[in-house]
Amino acid sequence: MHVAIIMDGNGRWATRRGLPRAAGHHAGAEALIRIAEAAPDLGVSRLTVFAFSSDNWRRPAAEVGALMELFGSYLAQETCAGARFSVIGRRDRLPPGLARAIHRVEAETAEATGLHLRVALDYSARDAISRVLTEAPEGLGRDALGRLIAQGADDVDLMIRTGGEKRLSDFLLWECAYAELAFLEMMWPDFTAADLAGAIADFRRRERRFGGLAPVAAA
DSSP: OEEEEEOOOHHHHHHHTTOOHHHHHHHHHHHHHHHHHHGGGGTOSEEEEEEEEGGGGGSOHHHHHHHHHHHHHHHTSOOSTTOEEEEESOOTTSOHHHHHHHHHHHHHHTTOOSOEEEEEEEEOHHHHHHHHHHHSOTTOOHHHHHHHHTTTOOOOSEEEEOSSOOSOTTSSTTTTTTOEEEEOSSOGGGOOHHHHHHHHHHHHHSOOOTTSOOOOOOO
C-alpha cells in the first residue's frame, strides 16, 4: 500500500502555542518518525511525504535555512531502522552538505527491505511531469511515462493532508490520479499512529472503481 502525506500545519501548531515556527518543524519531524515506525504494521509498504515544495523557497530566508539544517540533522540519525530512504525532487538548489548526506543515506539503505520512505524535497509535480515529457523519447507510452514521472514508484492509494486545507498543492499529481483523499483538520505534529490507522481503516471501507461500475449485488 502506498500512502502519501502532505504534512501541513507545523508553523500554525507552534504559533498557537506561542512558540517559534522552527519548534513546529521540529515537532513535525518527530511526528514523521512516529508515523514511519508505525506504517509497516498497518500494511504500508511505501510512504511518500511532502517536506518542502519548490514554492517554499519563497518563505523567509531564516525559516528556509532552519528547515535545511533540520533535514540534515535528522538524516544523520538512525530514525527508521530497516527502512529504505530516498528523496524525490530537485537537488541542485539544496545546500551541498545536505545533498551529500541524502546521497549517502540513499546508498546505505538501498538494499533495505522494510518501509520505503520517500521524502519530497524541493519538489513540484508539474516540474517533474514537464521534465519527463521534455526528455522522454518520442512515442513513449503512458505507462512508461508514468514510471519515469513517479521514479519507479507505484500509484498512490491513499493521500492524507493535515492542517485543514483541501488541495493537493502540486504534490504527486500523476500518481494521485485515482488516490483516495483524506483531509484532516489536525495539525501535523498532532498526527499519531492511531490517526494513520483510522485513515487506513476508512480507506479500506471505500469502494475503488477506477472508472468502472460498482459491482451489482446478487439478487
